[in-house]
Amino acid sequence: MGDHTSRPQPPYYAVIFSSQRTDSDQGYVRMANKMVELASQQNGFLGVESARDDQLGITISYWNSLEAIKNWKEHAAHQVAQQKGKTEWYKSYTIRVCKVEREQFFNS
């Protein structure tokens, strides 16, 4: 997904995570990388896309079912990261669970 290669047919699901960081970098990059690696090993994971600039970070993970999203949300190591995110790394964030209804791809 991130590399625009795997292309599951809709419908599937997306979790949009948009966040504003605090000034604390304490362990953030290591944890973020670990979470992406761990998420990608879960059943139903389809891919992830991420971008961050000075204003905002957006990470979108794609899943084949709402159940897969729920399982990942409740994963023990992910729960630890979520807690740390609230107390340390994020000023604010929004999580949106979406159903991807259609997609269009362009490659020059």
Add this chain to the structure above:
Amino acid sequence: MGDHTSRPQPPYYAVIFSSQRTDSDQGYVRMANKMVELASQQNGFLGVESARDDQLGITISYWNSLEAIKNWKEHAAHQVAQQKGKTEWYKSYTIRVCKVEREQFFNS
């Protein structure tokens, strides 16, 4: 939306635009800003969030209906920008139309 303040109740719609840029900056920033301004004047527009780093850009626009998304897609000035995007600014992109089913907000 971008500033985490306006919070419409789901369901509403999201258009996820994830892109990889070419090396050409010819008029890009001006056009991108113009499109955000123009989109925000359309009926049904709820907000926009955007982040770009070296690897990927992600822009998500939020809308109150599929009809609003269709109208914006077909807007004349937007059509010009879409064409220019394909020939000049983007190596590749994916557009996903999604229904936002639920959301969760955190503010420290």
